[in-house]
Amino acid sequence: MNNLRKASSFVAERLSTLSGSTLTSEPPVPSRFHSDTDLFDYVTGRIIYQAGVDCESKPMLVFCACNFPSPQEVDYDKVLNGAKYRPGWTWLFKAYRSLSRNAYGYDECRHKPLLSLPCPPLKKVGKQCDPNCTLEWHRCPVLYNLSWVDKxxxxxxxxxxxxxxxxxxxxxxxxxxxxxxxxxxxLQTNRHGGISGIEFPQLSPSGRGRGMFGVPLVELTGPDCEQGLPRVVQDCLDYIREHGLETEGIFRRSPSSVQLKQAKAAYNRSEVVNMNELGVHVAAVLLKMYFHELPTTILPVALYTTLPSMAECSSDAECAAFIRDTVLPQLPTPNRYVLAHIFYLLHNVSLQSEINKMNSHNLAIVWTPNLVKSDNLAMDMKMYDPNGAGTVGQLVRVAIDYYTVIFATDTASD
Structure with missing residues (x-):
């Protein structure tokens, strides 16, 4: 969310300084942006905006070049040549070195670079890292694995x-x-976990002989939770509780996409999955993916009209009581049952935040988009904010911090 604001503010600032400039080829026209607020709203609504998370629960940032203002209003040559302040190469070099190659798609020198960034002491590169590169090969910041799509x-x-x-x-x-x-x-193929060369079992009304991802929660837990947690949820919870509470960046780091797809396919075929072979980050993202792909989100969209009342609470403790007394009774039994287990895990992760760097605020940022989603992208982005009053993000943050108050009668910790 902060990165989106920074990117949007930068674009808005650049366009604001250029708005109304005179072009030699065409006469200027009055700018449609009468204030910085108008321009910021235009940028965040039509040019650059966050659009939930992708199929691996990574945040998606959309950049719509077709929505840029007319060149009659903005002199785009000055976007590149008119910047007053620019960061030095030394700073850029340090910034690129600090990026995680998993999170930002480093090509790892596998001969698929689509973008080259000159960055000393490296020379200009072609299909692989400069052989004289003094950095470790896997930390080279020059190559990014980008994909171009035509349709x-x-x-x-x-x-x-x-x-x-x-x-x-x-x-x-x-x-x-x-x-x-x-x-x-x-879109349907991607939503249901299609992987080239792999066929998935068909869904059946009885709940047998079918996949696990994208299946209604009640079919896996039973209406009274008599069947327990879905197996993928139980496996991930157990493994993270035992091995991942102190893992830095838990639920934020991006693991191997290949391993994720293989694990998901195995669960959909009702095969046994050995989490020890996959690791903490695969288990963490697999858990988020499961909730993201539920046909009906585990937190109902109806909360968008209920939660604004929580803004009247004067403290997080009051918010916790509101969630316990007003929100939870609205949820079906399987939803409350599964959420109690999830928030118990997140609560324990947050207790180790000095080590894993994932406090309740950070956990709310990465988890909220997987718990609720509507057809209104703008409203979703507003409701995901953990700093907002009366938002789902606030609900998730408070539920993590006040787990024992909200889920006092549940047995998730047993």
Whole structure:
């Protein structure tokens, strides 16, 4: 959320300084942006915005180039040449070295660079790292593994396209390339965990002989939770509780996509999965993925109209009582049962925040988009904010800190 604000503010600031500048080829026109607020709203609403999380529970940031203002209003040449302050190469070099290659897609010198960034002491590179590079090969900041897609169906195979407000201009252009049914088919395949070369069991009303991801929660727990937790949830909870409480960046770090897909496919085939072979970060993201792919979110969208009343609470303790007395009674029994186990784990993770760097605020940021989602992207982004009053993000943060108050009658800790 902070990165989105910084990026949006930067774009808005640059466009604000350029708005109304005179071009030699065309006469200037009055700017549509009458204030910094108007410009900021335009940038965050149409040019750069967050769109929930992808299929691996990583935040998605959308950048819509087609929504940039007309060049009659903005002199884009000055965007590159008119900056008053620029960071030095030394700072940039340190910044790139600090990035996690898993989180930012380093190519790891596997001959697939699509973007080269000159950064001393490295020379300009082609298909692999400079052989004279003095850095460790896996920390080289020059190569990023980017993918180019030509059609929306290709993009839908990579990310949940229904979470992105695709500009009408893009949809209109894509209609000249492929029918919209092709895009929808690709989206459905991605949503249900399709992996090339692997067939998944078909869903059945009885709940037997079918996958685990994307299945209604009640089918796996039973209406009175008589079947216990879904196996993937139980396995991840047990492994993280035993091995991951002190792991730095737990629930934030991105593991191997291949391992995630293999583990998900194994659970959908009802196979036994050995978490010791996968590690803490795979277990953590797999757990988030399970909730993200529930056909009905474990926290109902109806909370968007209930939670604003929580803003009247004068303290987190009062918010905890509100959640216990007002929110939990609205949830079905399986939802309350599973949430009690999840928040028990998150509470214990937060107790080790001095070691793992994941306090309740950080955990709320990475978990909230997996617990609730509506058809209104702008509203989702507002409700995900853990610093907001009367938001789902606040609910998640408080539920982590006040677990023993909110879930006092549950037996998740047993």
């Amino acid at each position: 929306l169906s290709d993009l839908a195979q990579q990310v949940p396209l229904d979470q992105i407000a695709v500009p009408p201009e893009v949809e209109a252009y894509n209609d000249t390339l492929e029918p919209r049914t092709v895009v929808e088919t690709a």
